[in-house]
Amino acid sequence: MFTYQKRTQYPIDIKHKDVRMARYILTQYGGPYGELGAAIRYLNHRYTMPDERGKTLLTDIGTEELGHVEMICMMVYQLTKDATIQELEEGGLGGNFATHGIDMFPVDANGQDFSVTGIGATGDFIANLSEDMAAEEKARATYEHLIDLATDAEVIKPLLFLRQREVVHFNRFKELYEVYKREYKSK
Numbered sequence: 001m002f003t004y005q006k007r008t009q010y011p012i013d014i015k016h017k018d019v020r021m022a023r024y025i026l027t028q029y030g031g032p033y034g035e036l037g038a039a040i041r042y043l044n045h046r047y048t049m050p051d052e053r054g055k056t057l058l059t060d061i062g063t064e065e066l067g068h069v070e071m072i073c074m075m076v077y078q079l080t081k082d083a084t085i086q087e088l089e090e091g092g093l094g095g096n097f098a099t100h101g102i103d104m105f106p107v108d109a110n111g112q113d114f115s116v117t118g119i120g121a122t123g124d125f126i127a128n129l130s131e132d133m134a135a136e137e138k139a140r141a142t143y144e145h146l147i148d149l150a151t152d153a154e155v156i157k158p159l160l161f162l163r164q165r166e167v168v169h170f171n172r173f174k175e176l177y178e179v180y181k182r183e184y185k186s187k
């Protein structure tokens with residue numbers, strides 16, 4: 001069961017419209033290394049963890065990733081708020097508008113629909129944790145690209161926060177991976 005708190009994990013307060021940046025950030029909603037995929041990946045992998053340590057960690061981080069989905073959507077919403085059709089077109093979201101209007105839809109920065117093909121699931125907890133670690137590194141790299149593309153401090157601050165969370169998640173997965181490798185796979 002989940003409970004919902006009506007606030008984002010880190011405050012989002014973007015005052016300047018920037019459709020171009022919204023399109024790039026959308027990749028962390030529906031792109032291959034995005035937050036939606038991360039949430040699905042971890043909330044699936046939790047079931048085949050061998051004990052409560054793994055189930056708890058995967059549930060905690062998977063749930064946090066849902067909070068990051070919310071942050072990303074809020075950033076895209078604020079960056080496109082009151083944008084005209086011409087501004088959407090100039091910023092590269094004309095095609096998105098044609099299909100989805102101003103609704104949020106999980107695509108990557110090039111408009112490719114969200115796909116589960118990038119979510120590995122092997123039924124082997126060591127392989128799955130390796131995948132989770134790689135996913136965190138790929139998300140970190142994507143956030144670094146987004147930070148390079150951003151110019152507004154109010155955009156950069158939450159991106160830096162999200163990047164840092166990927167580093168924390170990677171380290172927590174790595175710790176567990178090493179414990180499990182030692183305890184379950186050393187024979």
Ligand SMILES: [Fe+2]
Pocket residue numbers: 038065136139165166169
């Ligand atoms: Fe993460």
